[in-house]
Amino acid sequence: MKSRFAGLRENGWSAPPPDQPSDDLLAVRDIFKYFSFGPSVPWAKKRTIRAVDGVSFRIAQQETLGLVGESGCGKTTTARMILGLLAPDAGEIRFLGSEIGRRGPAKRRDRGRIQAVFQDPWSSLDPRMRVGDAIAEPLVVNTRLRGQQLRDRIAGLLDAVGLGPGAARNYPHEFSGGQRQRIAIARALSLNPDLIVLDEPVSALDVSIRAQIMNLLKDLQQEMRLSYLLIAHDLATVRYLTDSVGVMYLGKLAELAPTTDLFARPAHPYTLALIDAASAEVRDRPPIVLSGDIPSPADPPSGCRFHTRCWLYEQLGRPKICRTEQPPMTEVLPNHASACHFASDAMHPPTRAAVAGTSPSAATRAAAASVVGPGTAGAVMPVAPSRPLRI
Ligand SMILES: Nc1ncnc2c1ncn2[C@@H]1O[C@H](COP(=O)(O)OP(=O)(O)OP(=O)(O)O)[C@@H](O)[C@H]1O
Ligand code: SF4
Ligand SMILES: [Mg+2]
Numbered sequence: 001m002k003s004r005f006a007g008l009r010e011n012g013w014s015a016p017p018p019d020q021p022s023d024d025l026l027a028v029r030d031i032f033k034y035f036s037f038g039p040s041v042p043w044a045k046k047r048t049i050r051a052v053d054g055v056s057f058r059i060a061q062q063e064t065l066g067l068v069g070e071s072g073c074g075k076t077t078t079a080r081m082i083l084g085l086l087a088p089d090a091g092e093i094r095f096l097g098s099e100i101g102r103r104g105p106a107k108r109r110d111r112g113r114i115q116a117v118f119q120d121p122w123s124s125l126d127p128r129m130r131v132g133d134a135i136a137e138p139l140v141v142n143t144r145l146r147g148q149q150l151r152d153r154i155a156g157l158l159d160a161v162g163l164g165p166g167a168a169r170n171y172p173h174e175f176s177g178g179q180r181q182r183i184a185i186a187r188a189l190s191l192n193p194d195l196i197v198l199d200e201p202v203s204a205l206d207v208s209i210r211a212q213i214m215n216l217l218k219d220l221q222q223e224m225r226l227s228y229l230l231i232a233h234d235l236a237t238v239r240y241l242t243d244s245v246g247v248m249y250l251g252k253l254a255e256l257a258p259t260t261d262l263f264a265r266p267a268h269p270y271t272l273a274l275i276d277a278a279s280a281e282v283r284d285r286p287p288i289v290l291s292g293d294i295p296s297p298a299d300p301p302s303g304c305r306f307h308t309r310c311w312l313y314e315q316l317g318r319p320k321i322c323r324t325e326q327p328p329m330t331e332v333l334p335n336h337a338s339a340c341h342f343a344s345d346a347m348h349p350p351t352r353a354a355v356a357g358t359s360p361s362a363a364t365r366a367a368a369a370s371v372v373g374p375g376t377a378g379a380v381m382p383v384a385p386s387r388p389l390r391i
Pocket of ligand 2: 268307341
């Protein structure tokens with residue numbers, strides 16, 4: 001397999017030109033999206049949010065790429081550009097070699113080949129529309145299926161997501177949250193897409209239902225040869241469903257790697273902190289705890305954007321380069337890139353023996369929980385470093 005990182009550039013790497021053979025379904029190259037806001041009077045200064053600030057990645061056929069990162073780091077904005085709902089300010093997104101424009105893929109025959117499933121199925125289901133009509137809508141607009149053929153197709157889609165054909169006659173409010181998400185998936189599948197953008201598809205569901213929907217997504221991927229872009233906060237979901245993961249921080253990719261590598265050998269201090277906060281695993285090293293607020297995307301820190309919260313920056317004695325130079329995405333292992341000037345140090349965090357310490361404070365536990373939400377305070381190991389890594 002060719003290297004995912006062929007032709008690394010400052011903000012990522014170059015997608016192959018359209019005439020070059022590629023197994024990529026989607027190639028996102030150096031995309032930017034800034035939002036301006038402020039008073040509408042001409043003399044008042046506007047502020048600019050750098051929601052997505054030079055992001056590149058690829059998704060191969062039948063691959064699942066996960067995007068993770070704290071709230072506001074630009075995951076949904078990236079997804080909306082891929083769906084053609086927002087145009088990038090710069091950079092390009094290519095689907096099967098042709099550029100995605102404002103209305104999605106440029107070629108008419110490719111429309112419908114990228115679909116989305118969102119956290120809240122209500123956003124894609126009209127409460128006044130029967131489920132059968134909601135699934136029929138894209139088919140009527142985009143295909144010639146009518147009458148019995150259309151009804152058969154709807155029944156087939158409902159069957160594929162584990163609902164009986166009778167569901168077509170009911171309204172969305174007559175279903176549970178998990179069933180509504182199945183309906184949203186059936187609708188997304190209706191036009192035989194190649195790529196489905198899943199933006200927090202299970203985070204609003206009960207834990208027991210989550211596993212069912214995750215297994216459904218896996219089965220459908222196998223059967224229908226789908227690719228997914230999965231956006232999720234929950235690292236367990238990402239680990240289970242994805243082949244590769246991109247970790248985003250303040251509009252940029254901090255790390256991008258095959259999923260098993262990312263969890264086994266994280267090469268960015270931010271990734272390590274996210275993994276530590278979400279895992280109760282006992283390791284031979286102190287817990288890495290991330291604290292402090294995320295800086296504003298309207299005024300990101302100079303140099304490496306993560307330096308205001310980076311434990312490694314503190315540990316290394318605050319090297320100047322972290323404040324002055326933006327670290328480029330660099331391949332540190334095969335197909336594994338990190339945007340950290342000191343990625344090799346990040347891959348070898350201090351061992352417990354090197355930093356024998358005391359019990360973590362309540363504040364340390366609270367900070368760990370705050371990284372990825374409640375229920376993760378157990379992530380803090382019972383031994384903290386004598387030299388605190390928390391800043
Ligand atoms: N239409 C918009 N106008 C102005 N700012 C926006 C707009 N859409 C997004 N933003 C801002 O861009 C940044 C990135 O937002 P985005 O929704 O992509 O984040 P996210 O990673 O999906 O967050 P979450 O995990 O909370 O869903 C945020 O600061 C957000 O407030
Ligand atoms: S470049 Fe410096 S501040 Fe940024 S992640 Fe690496 S060590 Fe931390
Ligand atoms: Mg979002």
